[in-house]
Amino acid sequence: MNPYDMLYIYYFDGVPFVEEGEQNNETYLGTWVEEQIAFLFFSVSADDTIDGILKKNKGINLIEKYEMTGEQWHGDKIEPYYVNDLCIYPPWNKPFENDAAFKGIMLDPGVVFGTGRHQTTEDCLYLIHRLCTRDKINSILDIGTGTGLLSLGAAALGCKHVMACDFNLLAVKTTLNNIRLNKFDDRILAFQARGEQIMGIPCDLLVANIHYDVMRYMIESPFLLEKKWFILSGLLNSEAKKVLTSLSQKNVHIIERRCPDGIWNTILGKPLT
Known part of the structure; x- marks a missing residue:
């Protein structure tokens, strides 16, 4: 059963404190914090709970309440799909049983925006698959991990040491849940x-699928040149041009620039030694 059939989303000006009892309520799905605003997610209408939160959090204002399906929130259907021999599927819809032709990745998207079907995510996963199956990739640093899909894919492809990082706490909690679902606790941190x-954490492959505002600082780090490979993604055409211009001034080789939809760019490169 899809637990995200219907979402009740409360949009706050300010970041409310949610008590432990409220967090343990099975209808509470999480809090997404963005600067000085927050979205609280529930699987059923929670007006009484929200009233209590407002009373306990002075100076916090409820701006708006939304009701929508999980698919409306994510902007896509939550259903199985394939990238090469990887099959990504939600916990409530496994498309196969013990099929040796596919490596299954169970992905519970939670309420972190995206099901993994964004062009940049699929392109990153495609390139990770290429590198992990053709080269020896022992360690990966996944920056902006979101639901953890790219880290899960790397682990499914045999990478032993995967570090999944995100600045958003709800994204980290979602990734931790997906790590447990796939029993990758021994491979992914x-x-x-x-x-x-x-950026200074040593790794064979750096993957960053993030906003350009963060990317532009990362590519100036001297630690980029210490990685064996790097995948940079989440870039619009104008942003990709700026990144490539900056990288052209460094001792790196750009192997591929992927932009199959003509909008979103993913760059594969490696430092020259």
Whole structure:
């Protein structure tokens, strides 16, 4: 059964404190914090709970309430799909049983925006698949992990040491849940941090599917040149041009620029030694 058939979303000006009892309520799905605003998600209408939160959080205002399906929130259907021999599917809809032709990845998107079907996510997963099946990739740093899909894909493809980072706490919690669902606790470490502050972590492959505002600082880090490979994604055409211009001034080789939809760009490269 899809637990996200219907979402009740409460939009706050300010970040309310949600008590432990409210967090343990099975209808509470999480809080998405963005700067000085927050969205609280429930699987049923929670007006009484919200009234209590407002009374306990002085100075916090409820701006609006939304009711929508999970598919409306995510902007896509939550259903199985394939990237090469990887099959990504929600916990309530497994499309196969013990099929050796596919590596299954169970992905519960929670209420973190996106089902993994965004062009940049699929392009990153495609390139991770290529590198992990053709080269020896022992360690990956996944910055802006979101639901953790790229890290899960790397682990499913045999990578032993995967670090999944996101600055958004709800994204980290969602990734942790997906790590447990796929029994990758021994391969993936998920944690909260700013991407530009952890560039120094050693790894064979750096993957960053993030906003350009963060990317532009990361590519100036000297630690980029210490990676064996890098995948940079989440870039519109004008942003990709700026990134490529900056990288042209460094000792790196751009192997591929993917932009199949003509809008979103993903760059594969490696430092020259």
